[in-house]
Amino acid sequence: MIISQKKPDEEILSYLEGAKKVVLVGCGECATVCKTGGEEELENMKAFLASHGIEVVGSIYPQSACNKLLMKKELKALKDVLPECDAVVSLSCGDGTQTIASLIDKCVYPANNTMFLGEVERQGIFTEACRLCSDCVLAYTGGICPITKCAKSLINGPCGGSVDGKCEVNHDNPCAWIEIYNKLNKLGQLDKLEKMYEPKGYKDTAYPRVINLREEKHDE
Amino acid sequence: MSKLKQALDSGTFALTAEIAPPKGFDFTRQLYLANLLKDKVHAVNVTDFQSASLKASSLGLCIMLKQAGIEPVFQITGRDRSRMAIQGDMLSAAAFGIKNILALTGDHTTVGDCKDSKPVFDLDSVGILKAARMLESGQDCGGNALNGESPEFYLGACVTPEYDPVELQIIKMKKKAMAGAAFFQTQGLYDIESFKRFMDYASKIECKVLAGIIPLKSAGMAKFMNRSVPGIRVPDSLIERLKNSSEPVKEGILIAAEFISKIKEQGICDGAHIMAIGAEENVPLILEAAGL
Numbered sequence: 129m130i131i132s133q134k135k136p137d138e139e140i141l142s143y144l145e146g147a148k149k150v151v152l153v154g155c156g157e158c159a160t161v162c163k164t165g166g167e168e169e170l171e172n173m174k175a176f177l178a179s180h181g182i183e184v185v186g187s188i189y190p191q192s193a194c195n196k197l198l199m200k201k202e203l204k205a206l207k208d209v210l211p212e213c214d215a216v217v218s219l220s221c222g223d224g225t226q227t228i229a230s231l232i233d234k235c236v237y238p239a240n241n242t243m244f245l246g247e248v249e250r251q252g253i254f255t256e257a258c259r260l261c262s263d264c265v266l267a268y269t270g271g272i273c274p275i276t277k278c279a280k281s282l283i284n285g286p287c288g289g290s291v292d293g294k295c296e297v298n299h300d301n302p303c304a305w306i307e308i309y310n311k312l313n314k315l316g317q318l319d320k321l322e323k324m325y326e327p328k329g330y331k332d333t334a335y336p337r338v339i340n341l342r343e344e345k346h347d348e
Numbered sequence: 349m350s351k352l353k354q355a356l357d358s359g360t361f362a363l364t365a366e367i368a369p370p371k372g373f374d375f376t377r378q379l380y381l382a383n384l385l386k387d388k389v390h391a392v393n394v395t396d397f398q399s400a401s402l403k404a405s406s407l408g409l410c411i412m413l414k415q416a417g418i419e420p421v422f423q424i425t426g427r428d429r430s431r432m433a434i435q436g437d438m439l440s441a442a443a444f445g446i447k448n449i450l451a452l453t454g455d456h457t458t459v460g461d462c463k464d465s466k467p468v469f470d471l472d473s474v475g476i477l478k479a480a481r482m483l484e485s486g487q488d489c490g491g492n493a494l495n496g497e498s499p500e501f502y503l504g505a506c507v508t509p510e511y512d513p514v515e516l517q518i519i520k521m522k523k524k525a526m527a528g529a530a531f532f533q534t535q536g537l538y539d540i541e542s543f544k545r546f547m548d549y550a551s552k553i554e555c556k557v558l559a560g561i562i563p564l565k566s567a568g569m570a571k572f573m574n575r576s577v578p579g580i581r582v583p584d585s586l587i588e589r590l591k592n593s594s595e596p597v598k599e600g601i602l603i604a605a606e607f608i609s610k611i612k613e614q615g616i617c618d619g620a621h622i623m624a625i626g627a628e629e630n631v632p633l634i635l636e637a638a639g640l
Contacts, residue, residue, distance in 0.1 A: 279456050280426075280467065284474040285520035287453035288508035288535060289578045296578060297456045309516045321519050324526060327431065327475040 400460025
């Protein structure tokens with residue numbers, strides 16, 4: 129899940145300086161779970177902007193703001209208000225905001241900061257889980273990602289920086305490598321730790337990347 | 349050839365000390381200290397943005413030391429440089445006749461004094477050692493052939509004997525040795541029995557070990573290190589000794605000297621590495637007190 133956080137109110141207002149009428153776009157997926165782009169947040173944003181003299185002339189709550197085809201359809205519902213609005217405020221992640229911006233000729237402003245790819249520990253608690261490094265090493269590390277959970281993304285074992293099993297960067301975080309060691313020990317797979325792992329390669333992660341499952345079909 | 353390697357290979361109890369480049373470009377004090385250490389130690393480590401704090405670079409001071417006739421140990425962390433920059437610095441080091449390289453992960457940028465700097469960590473310590481080995485084999489990190497002669501290095505790494513769980517530290521130490529580390533300098537040590545237990549494991553790895561010595565200046569410093577410095581464990585008995593001493597700095601020098609004498613006499617490891625952290629003038633006093 130893409131974890132997002134609402135930007136400070138002042139920052140959002142600064143984007144909208146001079147704007148009188150705006151349109152809001154939420155997102156029914158990650159941003160709803162993160163409480164940054166659900167129906168409740170759309171209502172709150174509407175009230176907040178109204179209190180600063182900005183009228184919300186329309187809003188949509190698409191199932192998924194990052195699905196371009198879907199968004200194209202959803203935006204039709206705004207066809208009467210979009211021409212008269214001064215700006216669009218996106219309550220989705222950075223991906224959704226870009227999807228919307230690519231489909232309309234209006235200023236689209238983000239209401240959220242996109243933080244990380246993570247899991248929902250429980251309601252309202254999210255932890256970073258994957259750095260999208262594209263060459264997954266979880267098979268060797270007991271299902272614990274050293275690229276994400278180790279602050280230095282070390283691949284051959286720990287640094288010497290942990291104190292009482294906690295990471296030097298954030299003492300609330302356990303040292304990922306001690307966790308990996310304990311897990312592999314439990315699984316009887318400590319031999320995996322002995323293996324020398326080559327530095328990760330980055331040539332295949334030059335961004336922006338495109339994956340085209342229809343490439344072969346396309347080529348025909 | 350590296351004097352440090354010569355000493356270690358010949359079974360001489362090797363001595364190294366550590367200095368940090370300045371936060372500025374006046375190297376006068378560093379050269380003064382290095383000259384003070386010149387005939388007392390086999391090589392002088394130059395730290396690489398120690399504690400993730402910006403200073404002049406390690407390579408610059410290493411070159412200055414080399415030109416002053418002092419053998420440097422070029423410390424390289426993975427924090428600030430990509431594999432290209434690391435190998436480039438290694439080649440530059442080779443051009444100045446610098447042989448000794450100590451590969452380190454490096455503290456994270458967020459614990460240092462330029463917290464917004466990008467933490468690179470393209471290579472871990474194992475990767476840095478392998479990068480050096482690759483250059484020795486005549487290749488760069490892209491598999492391209494180097495022009496001319498291949499460089500020759502004497503590679504080292506660090507290890508934390510008081511790490512918990514120690515098995516995990518030993519696994520990584522083995523990997524570092526396999527990747528090319530011929531010598532290890534340890535984190536600061538104070539408990540000889542505990543170090544002996546560590547060496548029971550470590551002596552099975554083909555490498556030389558230099559025991560890390562951080563001279564204590566006060567009981568407060570010892571307590572602070574116990575609290576805040578990873579891998580440091582100063583026993584209460586030493587804290588008491590410092591507390592009861594009217595001259596704690598001298599007591600600290602004595603404690604360091606006693607430790608060095610013991611490990612040498614008992615043949616526990618192959619040498620000592622003194623990290624005086626701003627009190628490098630005391631290194632000759634420690635060595636003198638240790639009868640070295």
